[in-house]
Amino acid sequence: MTASKKRIGIVGARGHTGAELIRLVAAHPALELTYVSSRELDGQRVDAHVAEYHGDLCYSSPAHEALPGLDADVVVLALPNGKASLCVEAFNAAGKDPVIVDLSADYRFDNQWYYGLPELTRGKWRGEKRISNPGCYATAIQLSVAPLKDVLAAPPVCFGVSGYSGAGTTPSDKNNPEKLRDNLMPYALTGHMHEKEASRHLGIPVEFMPHVAPHFRGLTVTTNLYLARSLKRDEVQARFQHAYGSEKLVHVLDEAPWVSQIAGKHHAEIGGFAMSTDGKRVVVVATLDNLLKGAATQAMQNINRAIGVDEYASIPV
Numbered sequence: 001m002t003a004s005k006k007r008i009g010i011v012g013a014r015g016h017t018g019a020e021l022i023r024l025v026a027a028h029p030a031l032e033l034t035y036v037s038s039r040e041l042d043g044q045r046v047d048a049h050v051a052e053y054h055g056d057l058c059y060s061s062p063a064h065e066a067l068p069g070l071d072a073d074v075v076v077l078a079l080p081n082g083k084a085s086l087c088v089e090a091f092n093a094a095g096k097d098p099v100i101v102d103l104s105a106d107y108r109f110d111n112q113w114y115y116g117l118p119e120l121t122r123g124k125w126r127g128e129k130r131i132s133n134p135g136c137y138a139t140a141i142q143l144s145v146a147p148l149k150d151v152l153a154a155p156p157v158c159f160g161v162s163g164y165s166g167a168g169t170t171p172s173d174k175n176n177p178e179k180l181r182d183n184l185m186p187y188a189l190t191g192h193m194h195e196k197e198a199s200r201h202l203g204i205p206v207e208f209m210p211h212v213a214p215h216f217r218g219l220t221v222t223t224n225l226y227l228a229r230s231l232k233r234d235e236v237q238a239r240f241q242h243a244y245g246s247e248k249l250v251h252v253l254d255e256a257p258w259v260s261q262i263a264g265k266h267h268a269e270i271g272g273f274a275m276s277t278d279g280k281r282v283v284v285v286a287t288l289d290n291l292l293k294g295a296a297t298q299a300m301q302n303i304n305r306a307i308g309v310d311e312y313a314s315i316p317v
C-alpha cells in the first residue's frame with residue numbers, strides 16, 4: 001500500500017464494466033483498489049476473476065449506507081440504471097464528498113453533474129466531483145455528429161449495432177446467445193435513452209435505431225447526415241481532423257471502420273465520409289468498444305482529470 005495513492009472503490013464490480021475498471025486500476029500508478037462490491041461474488045478473491053489484478057482484495061457486499069465509511073477518495077458506481085441514487089444519497093447524508101463517477105444513465109440529465117465526454121466537454125469541467133459517464137452509443141453518436149452540427153439540414157439518423165455485452169449480465173433476450181445466433185435484434189427503435197442523451201448534449205435532435213448482434217463486445221454506429229449546403233469530402237474530413245486530430249482516443253480514418261477491429265481497444269474510430277453526388281448528404285461510421293471508450297476507459301479519463309493526473313494514466317494509447 002502506497003500512502004500517496006488515491007483509494008478507489010467500485011460498486012457493482014462483478015459486471016462487465018466493473019471488471020474492465022479493475023483492469024485499468026490495476027495498471028494505474030496513482031490509484032489503489034480499496035473495495036470492489038458484488039453481492040454474488042462476496043468473499044471471493046478478486047484475482048480469481050480478474051487475472052490482471054495482483055493483490056489480496058476480496059469482493060465485499062456493503063449496504064449502500066456503509067459505503068461512506070469505507071473512505072474511498074474515488075467511487076465508481078457501475079450498477080444497473082436506477083440504482084445509483086441510493087448510494088449518492090448515502091454519501092450526502094454522511095457528509096462525505098469523494099469523486100463519484102456514475103456509469104449508469106441516472107445523472108446524465110442532471111445539470112448538477114458534469115457530463116464527462118472529454119473530447120467534447122473537457123472545457124466545461126469546473127472541478128465538479130460528481131461525474132456522469134456517457135452511454136456507449138451516445139458517445140459514438142456525439143463524436144460522429146459534433147463536427148458537422150452547425151451545417152445540418154435535418155436531424156441525424158443513426159443506425160447502431162452493439163455486441164451483447166452492452167446488455168449487461170442480467171439475463172435478457174439481448175444477451176441470450178441462443179436468441180442472438182445468426183440474428184440482428186432490433187430494440188427501442190424510437191426513444192432509446194441514448195437518443196435522448198445525445199440529443200440533449202448535442203443540443204439538436206438525433207434519431208437512433210439500436211440493434212444487438214451475436215458478437216460479445218464492440219459497437220458500430222452508421223450516421224446519415226443531411227447538410228444545409230453542399231460540402232466536399234475534403235471539407236468534411238477536415239472538420240473531423242480539426243475536432244479530433246490531436247485526440248489520443250478518437251482516431252479519424254479515411255475508410256469506414258470495422259467493428260471487428262475495435263474489440264479490446266481503448267479508442268473510438270470514425271471514418272467513411274461517403275458523400276452523395278450533390279454534396280448535401282454524408283454518411284459517417286463510428287466504432288468503439290462499448291466496455292472501454294463506451295464505459296470504463298472513458299470513466300478512467302474522467303477520474304484521472306478529477307484527481308489531477310494525466311488524463312491517459314493507465315490507458316494504453
Ligand SMILES: NC(=O)C1=CN([C@@H]2O[C@H](COP(=O)(O)OP(=O)(O)OC[C@H]3O[C@@H](n4cnc5c(N)ncnc54)[C@H](OP(=O)(O)O)[C@@H]3O)[C@@H](O)[C@H]2O)C=CC1
Nearest residue numbers: 012013014015016017038039040078103104166168169290
Ligand atoms: N455494458 C456496457 O456496454 C455499458 C454499460 N454501461 C452502464 O454501466 C452500468 C454497469 O453495466 P454492466 O457492467 O454492463 O452491468 P452488469 O449487469 O454486467 O453488472 C451490474 C453490476 O451491478 C450489480 N447489481 C446488479 N443488480 C443490482 C442491484 N439490484 N443492486 C445492487 N447491485 C446490483 C451486479 O453485481 P451483483 O449482482 O453481484 O451485486 C454487477 O456487479 C450500467 O448502468 C450500464 O447501463 C454504460 C456503458 C456501457
Ligand SMILES: CC(=O)N[C@@H](CCC(=O)OP(=O)(O)O)C(=O)O
Nearest residue numbers: 103104105135136162166167212
Ligand atoms: C446492447 C444493449 O442493450 N446496450 C445497452 C446500452 C449500454 C449502455 O451504455 O447503457 P446505459 O446507458 O444504461 O449506461 C442498451 O441499449 O440499453
